[in-house]
Amino acid sequence: MTPAGGYIGVQEWNSTGETGSPVTREQPPLALDRLKALAAAPELRAAADAMPVDHRLAAEPDTGPVTPGGSISATLSRLVPHGIKIxxxxxxxxxxxxxxxxxxGRGTSLVQVNVQPxxxxxxxxxxxxxAKVxxxxxxxxxxxxxxEKGIPGIVWWSVDTIRPDGRRVVISAFNSGAQNTPATRETPALTMKQLEAFSTDPKWHPQG
Known part of the structure; x- marks a missing residue:
């Protein structure tokens, strides 16, 4: 949110599209500091401030981090069941x-989380x-x-959630320690039921 009430959001994925596109790399191309620099660019701020203000956003500004506590990995680590090593x-x-x-003990498993306000x-x-409500x-x-295509035996499980206020939490799990390496196990380390419990946990939300 700019001082004049404009809103700038920059997002990236490790595929050619947000949903329905195969993963093409382990991580998105830009580091977080470069995304923040892009969002703070004077050219984008000027364009945002020139647009009509969304009074819904202006009335309820969110100036804090996207993730409560400011860290996906820290929040995710607190949800990992006892007996599973990070x-x-x-x-x-x-x-x-x-x-x-x-x-x-049965092979590594990558778990990713994306939180969008x-x-x-x-x-x-x-x-x-x-969709289940x-x-x-x-x-x-x-x-x-x-x-990802060409990687033997890789499976990708995901749970996508959105709250009434629009906050979206997407959690994905793989049966390998990376998206672009061969499978280390038959299925991810977390079940779909666990993934849903993770994605709907109050810890991802400011009031949690």
Whole structure:
């Protein structure tokens, strides 16, 4: 949010599209500091300030980090069940997107989380009539699909959620320690039920 009330958001993925496109690399191309520099560019601020103000956003500004606590990996680590080891994780500045690699003695498993503050503008595209709706209004969709092309045996499980306020949490798990390396196990270290519990946990939300 700029001082004049303009809103700038910059996002990137490790594929050619947000959904429905195969993964092409382990991590998105730009580091977090470069994304922040891009969002703060004077040219973008000038363009944002020239647009009509969304009074809904202006009335409820969100000046804090996307992830409560400011770290995806720290929040995710607190959710990992007892008995599963965290082999490695993204750094402390991974606000918005981060990962952990889990090990339970049966092979490593990459788990990624993406938190986006307000995605109501694309809610209809991402969450169709078949989406599960929880008692608090959160919508949930799940996906099981092959991983990156050319990598033997990779499977990709994901749970996509959006709350009534538009906050979206997407969690993905793989049966390998990276998206672009051969499978180390038959399925990811976390079940789909666990992934859904992770993605709907209050820890991802400011009031949590």
């Amino acid at each position: 082999v490695r994780k993204s750094g402390p500045d991974d606000d918005g997107f981060g990962y952990v690699v889990l090990g339970d 307000d995605m109501r503008d694309v809610e209809g595209e991402l969450f169709g009539p078949d 929880l008692p608090d209004g959160t919508k949930v969709v799940t996906h099981r699909q092959p991983g």
